[in-house]
Amino acid sequence: MTSVVSMLYADLVPVATLVPSFTYSTISDTGLTDEQETVESYKLYAELPPLIDMGFKFSANNFDLVGIVDFHQKSSILSDSDGYLWFKPQSGLSMDNNSPRVGYAETRYKGFLGSFGRRKLEWGPGMYDLAISDNSPYYDHLWLQYRVDETYGSWWYQFLATNFGSMYSSENAPIDKTLFAHKIGFENRQIRATISEIAMTWSDSIALSNWIPFGVWQSTAHETANVMIEATCEGLVGPARIYGSFVVSDSAIVGSLEENPSALGAMLGFSWHFFDGTDLVAKQDDFGLRENTFKNTQGGLTVGAECYYTSNYLYNSTSKEGTFTAPLKQFAYAGALNGDSNAYFLGFPYGPGAFLTQVMMKYEQKALTATAIVGILLKDEATIDMPYTTENGMSEFALTNSDVHVQFTAKGSWALKPNISISALLKEDFNATEGTSSFVASFGAMLKLSQIAL
Template sequence: MNCEEMIMKKWWVFFAVIVSSVLFSEPMITELAPQMVYEYVLEGKALPGVLPMPSGERENRVSLEVSPFFYFGNFGGKTKTGWFVLSDPPWENFYLYENTPYFLNVSFEGFVGRISFYTEIPFTNNYSDFYLDLHSNVPPLWKELSSADSTFPYTAYGVYDGENFYVAVGRSKIRWGSAEFPTAISDVSPYFSHFTFSTKAQVQYTFHLISINPVLTTEEWEKQSTLRPVNADPLSPYTEKVKTLVAHRFDFHLLENFRFGVGELTMIGGKYPDLFSASPFAIWHNNYNEGYTNSMAVFDFSYVPVKGWEIHGEFALDDLVGTTENESKPTAYAFNVGARKVFSVGDLKGVLGVEYALATKFVYNTFLPYLKFNNRFVYLTNFPSSRTIVDYPVGFAFGPDARIFNASLDLFGKDLNLGVDAFYLVKGPNTLQSEYPKEEEGETKKVPGLSIRGSVKNFLFSLELFEGSASVGLGMKWKF
């Protein structure tokens, strides 16, 4: 075994030790949990640039979790009901539904050799009733027997965990970068339907092929099928009912305490992807597939200058208008920068963090509905009868025309988990639904807020304060 192979093996052995030490029970790690951040930074290791990644866990088992949870206060949820109606964006509700545990969740896990599978079957309240009526994860079966959410599964995948690479197929979260608020691919969506290939090396290559729900409203379809943008090719418009996100990146782990990543995303819409538009090793921007693609470049890093401290940043470039270019598409970008300090007090361990993130007015947006950087969900509900469309940002959690400063504290011990976020959000009127490239003239909202979530043994609690509203959440959790 040569020196390079020894370094590679040491690097991935460290990954396996870390993930097992923070008690991940799934075959893949899909969230950047505080426990994981603590272990990495304490050891002087840069944080990973891509999730999901294998956890090293392989079991054959069936598990059950029961977690009734109720909210009390003056919180008024924002949503719409109807037949394929576009709802309020999820950031208007600060992702309360998405951050609430399932009322009941059955998980199935198994493996054969290096192949593992994992599926969750949740039983919980539906999206519309949660915001409009009960404010709880308990389905109102006393009103309607079919009132439970029927959009599941949100997590269901298989993974091949090889010695030098891994492949995952199914539904799970995906995130890029080491930030609390990623700007390229974030984990605010309940899931992405994806194929992922990634190598295990000091120079790590990752490729995602992601299918996105192509359903459009009547107004959106009219625009997609008739509008020909000024920069489109002569064959426009493209009207196949398909939307695909492809993404690839390199992560350079040349030092244990420093990781640098460079990547690219391209949204392909109205046309099925092919090896010209989605070749894993091409530079997609340079294909100039005007009319059916929208590309974005990404750069990010994680650096641990000394054990216990970590700094990180990310820059996503959607469009850059040069001095000789037509200004039909304005310059658009998003970025974040932040720092973390890990510590311990007695039996408690903690992560203290600060971060600033910004998205300009036109980032993620474009002329055609199929080329916008959104992950569309259709929540099927029988009570009330509805097909509610919710657009989750692929990138920054609050979409375009937004910036946030966030200070966070995470504490965890044997029987305690506590997460505190104090933030100041500035959200302008431009959204992914804004006519592109038009500057909206609406109100700019300035929202200070506080979010506290945690558990003590089996007891769950939360406190949410933002935009003149307050809610207290209480619940219990049992595992079988």
């Protein structure tokens, strides 16, 4: 006789984290500031941990439901009569302006993965992806993925949709800004390769054609779409990992009815894993959803180097709604009267017109985690707000009149116990061309309540 046993379970884990910390920064975050200063101040504010995280994680068969609310210093972003933004942290403890930062449902069954809600997302094998990076605090998203396993490797398909709401300053308001992407990938134990199409669309309604799983979104065929193509490749040779990516505007491939500038970006990276870690303490979960890569997950010591290049018109568009950026109002909802300000690039965080070379080291052993990054950044005068035409005199590819930045980041944490840890951060960005510096230092502790299974 053959018996079939069905296993059902449910696990409810309360999430409560206390993170008292002290931060010193040379970035001004109070008083009357212009739009750029306000965005930079908010990004620093969002990067630092809140004082308290509270929420839950419910898990059942092939299903997770997570909700996390942040409590920290409230920020106010208001507009004055001259159009400037006023960024001023308020005293007292309150929820985030656009809370929660984490709230999603996820299901996994055999080769299927589905995620719906708000959380960090990340593509690619490098520290930054040229299309979808996790430098944005979160994405309101739908992520659908299916994998088929064969004896020689696995094929998989992914569909992604994420919305950025209506644009306040659009000439045709209300205009809804939505990103659609689909990706096909192959992987085995040594090689991983993907090709994807990413379309930023804007209209007063969401067209059903954008939801076609294997449709091709040509910007030449859709007047309200800005489209990029990205390809990535990653390989393992013993302890070495070699990886790279390339992104290009689709008008450079299929042509354009308009004389749009060429736009592309590239990344090349290398890492060497010396040894695995032992007796690793469980890491703090940021509940992000990240594409599978060959990145080391076993701790120990890994060193590497990366090089990024973005041309001067990458991420740009003939329309502000079509830029590959997330507006400020997506994260600072209350009082963001000028919320259309571009806060985050969805891909490379330094945007167009940049060249970055950096070396990295990461060490994880038992309760200790330490990371160090040293980089040289060249950043020219290209911005996402400049006209999408070469008539303004900006070269398509040459990074002329670039500022030279020397960057250094060091961070680490030590788990005194599984639920108690201390952490520190040092971050320096020295503009050697102008002789200016941006410095951040932070020190804090983290207390996590014990998990309770029901």
